[in-house]
Amino acid sequence: MLGIENRGFVTGGFVAEKVSKKISVNSNHIEVLAPPERRLLDVLRFDLELMGTKEGCGEGECGACSVIINGEVVNSCLVLFGQIADGDEILTVEGLGDAEHLAPIQQCFIDEVGTQCGICTPGMLISAHALLMKNPNPDRDQVAIAMAGNLCRCTGYKRIIDSVMKAAEILRGEK
């Protein structure tokens, strides 16, 4: 019989058992224990205290919760912890840079006013980072397509695309 410390939280009237995963989060190799039904978004925000990843719609529509798993952008509100495999590599916005050492994409969002209220910004940064890792020389249409899954209610999208284009130039050493 499992001890209470091995039990998860009560969901819909039953108690979910926790499972263990050895994963990399922002290049830190850690072991995470959580119920398989728990959303990756909640594991990141509340179990690992990585609050940079935001929840907007909670339904896979807005992209605010975007993270990168093994190089691919996913909506973490739609991924259950049980779908994560040992060895998976997860990158959240905290892995891009910090207040003292902003990544070029973060600095460009500030410089080009690609952010206003900031709710969409972590997801935008993650999608932009994923694009620039695969395509360091995108045109504006390619940036727009890559960011199509990230909705912003504040800026309009011109300044966001400006931000990504400038970051691409910096990363290519052209600025």
Ligand code: FES
């Ligand atoms: S919160 Fe996940 S897509 Fe909106």
Ligand code: FES
């Ligand atoms: S900056 Fe507010 S939703 Fe995008």
